[in-house]
Amino acid sequence: MSIVARAEDYSRWYLDVIREADLAENSPVRGSMVIKPYGFELWENVKAGLDRRFKETGHQNAYFPLFIPMSFLQKEADHVKGFAPELAVVTIGGGEQLDEPLVVRPTSETIFGYMYSRWVQSYRDLPLLINQWANVVRWEMRTRPFLRTMEFLWQEGHTAHATAQEAIEETLRMLDVYADFAINDAAIPVIKGVKSDREKFAGAVNSYTIEAMMGNGWALQSGTSHYLGDNFARAFDIKFLDQNNEMQYCHTTSWGVSTRMVGAVIMAHGDDQGLRLPPVLAPIQVVVVPIWRKDHERGQVLAHCDAVLAQLKEAGVRVKLDAREDQTPGFKFNDWEMRGVPVRVEVGPRDVQSNAVVLARRDQPGRDGKQFGVPLEGLAVRVRALLKEIQDNLLAQATASREEQTTRVASYDEFKEVLDSKGGFIRVHWAGSDADEARIQEETRATLRCLPLDVPEGEGVCFLTGKVTDRVAIFARAY
RNA sequence: CGGGGUGUGGCGCAGUUGGCAGCGCGCAGCGUUUGGGACGCUGAAGUCGGAGGUUCAAGUCCUCUCACCCCGACCA
Numbered sequence: 001m002s003i004v005a006r007a008e009d010y011s012r013w014y015l016d017v018i019r020e021a022d023l024a025e026n027s028p029v030r031g032s033m034v035i036k037p038y039g040f041e042l043w044e045n046v047k048a049g050l051d052r053r054f055k056e057t058g059h060q061n062a063y064f065p066l067f068i069p070m071s072f073l074q075k076e077a078d079h080v081k082g083f084a085p086e087l088a089v090v091t092i093g094g095g096e097q098l099d100e101p102l103v104v105r106p107t108s109e110t111i112f113g114y115m116y117s118r119w120v121q122s123y124r125d126l127p128l129l130i131n132q133w134a135n136v137v138r139w140e141m142r143t144r145p146f147l148r149t150m151e152f153l154w155q156e157g158h159t160a161h162a163t164a165q166e167a168i169e170e171t172l173r174m175l176d177v178y179a180d181f182a183i184n185d186a187a188i189p190v191i192k193g194v195k196s197d198r199e200k201f202a203g204a205v206n207s208y209t210i211e212a213m214m215g216n217g218w219a220l221q222s223g224t225s226h227y228l229g230d231n232f233a234r235a236f237d238i239k240f241l242d243q244n245n246e247m248q249y250c251h252t253t254s255w256g257v258s259t260r261m262v263g264a265v266i267m268a269h270g271d272d273q274g275l276r277l278p279p280v281l282a283p284i285q286v287v288v289v290p291i292w293r294k295d296h297e298r299g300q301v302l303a304h305c306d307a308v309l310a311q312l313k314e315a316g317v318r319v320k321l322d323a324r325e326d327q328t329p330g331f332k333f334n335d336w337e338m339r340g341v342p343v344r345v346e347v348g349p350r351d352v353q354s355n356a357v358v359l360a361r362r363d364q365p366g367r368d369g370k371q372f373g374v375p376l377e378g379l380a381v382r383v384r385a386l387l388k389e390i391q392d393n394l395l396a397q398a399t400a401s402r403e404e405q406t407t408r409v410a411s412y413d414e415f416k417e418v419l420d421s422k423g424g425f426i427r428v429h430w431a432g433s434d435a436d437e438a439r440i441q442e443e444t445r446a447t448l449r450c451l452p453l454d455v456p457e458g459e460g461v462c463f464l465t466g467k468v469t470d471r472v473a474i475f476a477r478a479y
Numbered sequence: 480c481g482g483g484g485u486g487u488g489g490c491g492c493a494g495u496u497g498g499c500a501g502c503g504c505g506c507a508g509c510g511u512u513u514g515g516g517a518c519g520c521u522g523a524a525g526u527c528g529g530a531g532g533u534u535c536a537a538g539u540c541c542u543c544u545c546a547c548c549c550c551g552a553c554c555a
Contacts, residue, residue, distance in 0.1 A: 026547090030546090085553065086553075086554070107555090140554065141480090141553060141554085142551085142552090148554065152555075201555095220555095223555085256555065258555050260555055261555095289514095291513070291514050292513070292514095293514090327513090328516075329513060329514060329515075330514085330515040330517085331513095331515085331516045333514095333515050333516080335516080337515095346514070348514050350514075351514095479554095
């Protein structure tokens with residue numbers, strides 16, 4: 001059992017890491033997986049970081065049901081068209097054929113819409129800012145652990161507002177929240193952008209995305225935020241009386257981040273040794289490995305470990321002692337590196353003697369990442385600083401790698417050449433049509449990931465059509 | 480749905496012209512080990528994906544079938 005090199009077979013590397021780091025396992029049902037405790041803890045930390053931000057921006061959690069009447073989906077034409085192919089539908093309940101089939105939610109705009117129409121009467125009821133943590137089901141043809149599974153966990157925020165402007169502000173606010181989480185917690189640099197019409201959410205006016213780059217140069221949509229206009233308000237009759245006693249439709253939004261984010265963390269940071277977790281999200285931030293040769297050393301070393309443990313716990317560090325007696329220290333070093341633990345503390349007889357420890361950092365493999373003779377006194381302060389440094393370094397590395405793999409091209413020939421030789425993100429001025437976009441996808445397997453928001457690049461010539469435009473697009477092969 | 484592949488102890492695999500079902504890892508017990516993936520000895524564990532057929536004899540040959548994996552079309 002081991003992990004294949006990324007350069008040799010990236011998608012096998014990904015599956016190897018998930019297996020070796022004990023994150024998840026395929027279930028007996030095709031396309032669905034069991035998230036194991038270590039992987040789930042990682043997800044729980046993702047949840048915690050997002051949930052805190054949702055609360056800070058005024059949202060409350062609630063829970064809406066798993067089953068949705070089929071007729072609800074059908075109320076919004078684009079929505080049903082988009083989701084119909086991937087619905088799981090319940091037609092039998094309690095041994096009886098159901099009068100109306102129930103859809104296992106693929107997303108919850110419709111049931112939220114139905115309830116919101118009952119809850120909103122006056123402008124005083126607005127805005128409505130609700131999030132839910134839930135599982136959803138989409139019948140996928142091709143699946144990959146975390147990146148695309150038939151059932152996945154996510155949060156979906158659904159909000160209703162009095163005006164288009166407020167709803168658009170909310171959409172962009174949540175996009176910022178996602179970007180902030182990705183950058184500061186997951187240490188993944190992301191590009192905020194708007195989706196093309198072809199790529200946008202079924203039923204949305206506009207879809208926004210944070211696009212991240214994985215270790216192989218492929219793009220991964222890591223979070224989305226949709227401005228739904230009054231499409232769902234009209235479909236579900238979400239109306240209110242405004243200050244002038246006039247009936248108005250609400251403007252709604254929805255936004256989601258899923259367990260796919262775990263896949264993003266794996267692929268944005270992992271190396272040939274396995275997982276590399278950003279300290280903010282790591283279930284175990286520091287692992288302590290005791291080392292002894294002779295029996296009499298054992299007690300001293302473990303006592304020393306306890307002192308380390310106590311000090312780090314006191315400082316709020318998530319620390320674990322690996323006191324397994326049936327494994328050698330060398331095995332444990334490799335094991336925890338594979339699992340991506342950011343910092344390792346090694347405690348042996350020599351450290352007991354000198355009242356110190358050895359510190360090893362995951363982002364610098366081998367002897368380079370080791371500090372010897374680190375005094376026990378003040379260790380927690382030093383470790384916390386090191387965790388911060390590792391967090392920053394992972395972000396810096398991922399950013400540098402993304403910049404290195406982002407290319408500007410001026411012609412379609414160059415586009416194809418770069419895509420085949422180098423891959424990564426390709427930045428272009430873009431004035432093409434839906435049909436042009438479809439053709440590029442067909443010919444190159446690259447898709448238009450987004451039109452980046454924060455790029456005042458000025459006018460330029462569209463690489464495909466030759467038209468002058470100020471619109472910029474990023475194309476890439478994507479998961 | 481199209482193309483390719485695989486089903487044999489828990490996992491990864493080998494199994495020749497059909498002739499006693501094996502190897503590595505893991506697992507259990509005991510002992511020696513432990514500063515970068517330790518070693519020895521002993522042991523447990525398999526209706527060979529399923530059904531049918533050919534044969535004195537099938538993991539192996541034939542027919543049917545099921546499942547899973549990989550590559551495409553759909554997608555957070």
